[in-house]
Amino acid sequence: MNLRLVTIKKGEIMIIDVKQIKTNLEIKFEIYYDEKLHNIGTCSRSSSVFSTKMYTLEGDIVFSTKFNPITQVTSWIPFKWLWSKQKSNVNYILDNTGQNIGKIEHVTEGLFYSYHIIECLSTALKIYSISLGEEDYYMIYRNETQIGMIVKNSYIKNNLDYYKLYLLDDFTDYSDVLSLFILYCDNNYYGNRNEIVAYKTEKSWEYSFSRTDKFFNAQWLKENFELKEIEYEEIRKKGKIVSILFLGCFFTLLIVIIYYKFLA
Structure with missing residues (x-):
């Protein structure tokens, strides 16, 4: 296995911007690490079941995903979450040699309790989401500690999505796989594949209420990145x-x- 880690000096916080730059004939992203272009991401234009890929600026593959259809079929069992974990949108994570090194999946446990889980780098990250008006938040946890947060604003031009990832300095080794997770989310939930647009502006408001709301800390960005409290x-x-x-x-x-x- 050849797994690339990103080396960041300790004591530095990290901000990753994932900007979609193409949407009609192809789906393409630019990924910036602390305002410097670092990676390129792509998703399939035809269907979310095809691979999501992340490249270096030289065109070498960093990570890609592979859809797991068997688990997806079992998730169609009605109300399976009543007696066991219901898993959907399961994608294996492949390294730059094509070797399976982990997976990303959405898990539902009971009523109003769901999350994403990333298994990679010999550990597991749980990611809980909440919608608060015009912004969606994804809270990233390693064990009981919140290590990062993804913010997505609903103001979109021409279906070009934009994400901002805030990551604590002790966990920057996860920067690549979390960037891949953002591509995974866009691929599965924000693809807009049935549209060809030229002059479109969209603004929406959404509010979610679930048992995972307790994982949202309104002061986390203020305490760790000196941003305005939500x-x-x-x-x-x-x-x-x-x-x-x-x-x-x-x-x-x-x-x-x-x-x-x-x-x-």
Whole structure:
């Protein structure tokens, strides 16, 4: 196995920007480590089941993924998460020689409890997600310690997604595999493969409520990267108001339909 590690001087924090630069005929990303172009990423234009790849600037492969169809089929069993872990979007991680060195998968355990897990570099990382209005957050944990956070804003032009990864200095060996995870997420959840666009601007708001919300620390970016504290409670209030309004409209419409269908 030939596994490349990224060497960063201790005491330095790391910020990785993953910028999508092509979307119509091909899906391509530029990956910047502390504002310096470091890697190139690609996803398949035709389907998410095909390989996601990450290259050096010289064109040499760093990592790629390989879809596992067998596990995906078993995830179609209805309500499997009620009695066991339900795994989906399972992708093996291949190194630059094509050797299987780990995997990325989405795991559901019971009601409102799901996460991604990365098994690589002789360890496991769990990644929990939360949507807070116009931004999605992915909290990266090694054992019980949060080591990083991925932020994705919903403001998008021409389907060109943008991600920012904040990683603590003691865990920069995971920078490449976490960059691959971002490509994996875009490939599986934000691909927009059915669209050809030229002048499109999109802005959306989404609020999620689950049992994994407890892993979100609104002060983590402020404490470790001296960024503005996320106004978690204020955003949560807006989310609850939106949810109540949505449910109110839904049940009102349902009552109207039942009335005119069965009672009028």
